[in-house]
Amino acid sequence: MVNSAVDVTTIERIGHDEAMAITTVEGRRFLEQLRSLDAHDWTRPTACDRWDVRAVAAHVVGSAAGQISPREFLRQVRAGRPVVREIGARYWWDGMNEVQVRERADLTGDELIAEWVGNADRARAARTRLPRPIARLPLLNLPAPVGRQPLAYLFDIGFTRDVWAHRMDIATATGRPMDLDAGHDGRIVADIVAEWAATHREPFVLELTGPAGGTYTASSGGDVVRIDTLDFISILAGRAAGTGVLRNPLPL
Known part of the structure; x- marks a missing residue:
């Protein structure tokens, strides 16, 4: 072994250009996963507190909407601040994520899929256009052991890791194999x-x-x-x- x-x-870390290529593939796989779900799958509980499969999808879709527009991203942050205490969370993004879910509470699975189709490529394009001097600004103060990080930590591969991890959550919740390759x-x-x-x-x-x-x-x-x-x-x-x-x- x-x-x-x-x-x-010796592992070369994922840089911006590679991250955007990975994001394209991951966005397509998440879409394929959502399209494979049946009516019962959407209501199955996941490992994410308070969220079923539909809520996980709503978070991922809402996150993409925030990535498209700085104005929308900041709106979600502000709307989420009072929610952090309400749900007993610790971090501002927990409230933001919950807002993404709540604002899509009335959407059907098909409507969430349609929003993902409309958001995914636009979100990737917006992340691609983020100026590198801004991306390098150390504005993220994340929990230990990650700590202080530049915006690129989130906007390059971080958002894509989130989609990937939630694709894992949905696969686990529904008992459907996750599409994986080396x-x-x-x-x-x-x-x-x-x-x-x-x-x-x-x-x-x-x-x-x-x-x-x-x-x-x-x-x-x-x-x-x-x-x-x-x-x-x-x-x-x-x-x-x-x-x-x-x-x-x-x-x-």
């Missing part, structure tokens, strides 16, 4: 592993199983972990508990 492992320090999903996972390893700096050997998996090492010694790729991501994102080196989170 170790001989074929990838040293996490080239697209494996690249997202490798980037997550590289960032996660850099935040805690503990040695490990990590074998992630499944189509998007791989084997990764950090230094020598430490925990040797073999785990399904999606279970690993669920633990990092706080959807499940982890022990040993997996006790270290990485909010997605």
Whole structure:
């Protein structure tokens, strides 16, 4: 296992141009997933507190709307501020996300799909146009262990990770296999592993199983972990508990 492992320090992080290409693919896969759902799937509970599948989709669709327009993004932030305390959350984006869901509470699955079709490419285009000097501004103060980050952290790959993680949530909730491959999903996972390893700096050997998996090492010694790729991501994102080196989170 170790001989074929990838040293996490050699993983090239996803930059802007690659992130936009990944976003195009992820947007298409999310659309395909939504179109595959039946009437019962939309009401199934997910690992996200308070949200069923329809609410998860509403959040992703609403997030894309905010990415299209700075004015809409700021409107969602302001509308979400009083909601943070109401729902017992800690962060401004929790309120913002809840607003996205509530504002689409009356939409059907087909209407959410139609809004995604209208929003996804426009959101990616807006993120592509974000001037690099602005993207480099360290305006994001995120929870530990991520901490202070430039806007690019969110607008390059962060929003796309969110869609990918929620595609995982929907697949888990509905019992439908998640469309995974090494080239697209494996690249997202490798980037997550590289960032996660850099935040805690503990040695490990990590074998992630499944189509998007791989084997990764950090230094020598430490925990040797073999785990399904999606279970690993669920633990990092706080959807499940982890022990040993997996006790270290990485909010997605």
